[in-house]
Amino acid sequence: MSPIVILQIHAKNKPLAKDVKLRLVAERTPGFSGADLSNVLNEAAILTGRQGQKEITLEYLYSAIEKVMLGPERRSRVISKKEKEITAYHEAGHAVVAHFLPHTDPVHKISIIARGQAGGYTLKLPTEDRHMHTKQEFLEEIAVLLGGYLMIFLGREIHGQRDYSEKVAEQIDQEVLAFINQGQALAQEILRSRKDELAKVVKELLEKETIERYEFEKLVGKKQLAEGEVEVGTEGK
Incomplete structure (x- = not known):
């Protein structure tokens, strides 16, 4: 099953913005398992809710990919x-x-x-x-x-x-x-x-x-x- 098909399955019932192209999400997730792709969509939905927004944008999806790959952002970390x-x-x-x-x-x-x-x-x-x-x-x-x-x-x-x-x-x-x-x-x-x-x-x-x-x-x-x-x-x- 291709990554795009897996993304389409997990994206059902999720409020994606109209301009979101799952092809671009698939391009940024080479080697991701089905579970990883599911996590990306779930994390994007959580981030959307935290920001008080109603639609999942490509920006939120990209942030979710990076969280799954690398971990959460640490903006609170103070550096010189x-x-x-x-x-x-x-x-x-x-x-x-x-x-x-x-x-x-x-x-x-x-x-x-x-x-x-x-x-x-x-x-x-x-x-x-x-x-x-x-x-x-x-x-x-x-x-x-x-x-x-x-x-x-x-x-x-x-x-x-x-x-x-x-x-x-x-x-x-x-x-x-x-x-x-x-x-x-x-x-x-x-x-x-x-x-x-x-x-x-x-x-x-x-x-x-x-x-x-x-x-x-x-x-x-x-x-x-x-x-x-x-x-x-x-x-x-």
Whole structure:
């Protein structure tokens, strides 16, 4: 059963706004089980009631998705201006590295509002369901992960038992380290060459705290996908 059909079943008797397209909800919930999708609709209904509204909007559905994925928002968490800036640099690092690599998933949202155990988050969603990944895709994901860590420092420029031998173990360690170093070099190259875009993203995050995909792409341009890859059914404004 497709996610859209599951959503339609659970959306029965729920007051969805007329402009809500369940296709967009399905796009933001890859890998969600039927129970997860049910939770999304229930959380959206609860949020709608708390806000004193009568209809479930797409905004409430997106907030519900993020709650199911990451946990509740923690707006009451008090952070210093410095910590907020560090979080903005960190998330901008993830987002910009992901955007300028061809084999990574598109960035749909960036936020420096704490959710669950995360101080902020960058939401990337796949263009299609994938169960296997190439070496290049893994390498680029390592670069994305390291981008957040590296950006905290580069931001200053903008503003048990085993059945193999020790020798084999050392060789494996060296190969893994070399692979991670490649990812780090890739992230560093993008962060250094995209200082203007990074500065724009950090500034926008500090002002608005949350950036949706269409806003992000206004700042950094459209994502260039890998050759032969086509994105379908994308949201936008």
